[in-house]
Amino acid sequence: MAHDHADPDRLGQLHHVECYVSELEAAVDFWGWWLTELGYKPKDEWDGGRSWSNGPTYLVLVEADGDTEAFDRRAPGLNHLAFHADTRDRVDHLTECVRSRDDSQLLYEEQHPYAGGYYALYCEGPEGVKLEAIAPESDS
Known part of the structure; x- marks a missing residue:
């Protein structure tokens, strides 16, 4: 079947x-x-x-x-992937991990963690894909 x-x-x-x-x-x-x-x-x-x-x-x-062109999130097509996080602590933990890794970078440091107007992490992974982890409004 x-x-x-x-x-x-x-x-x-x-x-x-x-x-x-x-x-x-x-x-x-x-x-x-x-x-x-x-x-x-x-x-x-x-x-x-x-x-x-x-x-x-x-x-x-x-x-x-074979040969590949570098990903450009500002070109037409995919810009980023956004994931739910369960807590603000999770977002903070992910942020610290991104800061310590050599294969990713924190984006919008000067506005973090409210770069999008809500509590979230924005980062860029090793292939240039922007990722977002969004926390709930409050940790209950």
Whole structure:
């Protein structure tokens, strides 16, 4: 019996994201850390790719073939991925980790953590993709 990958009860919710990267192992080091901090679990691993899932949503990294152009989030196309965080403490922890890592950078330092008008971390990962972790209005 074939597995039905679609869930009609999740109309409009994100199913998965697939990112092509220039160096898989470097990308896995960053994305594995980022996604684990946000509740994702390793899903699949194969030659040239990895994935992590959080419930029915998953993110895939695939090593790109041959020469690749650098990602430019300011060009037409994807600008950033935003993730829910469970607490402000989680956002603060992620911020400190980003500051200490060599493969990412904090964005909008002078406005952090309210660069978007709400409590969040904005950073850039090793391939230049902007990521956001958004805290709830208050930690209950």
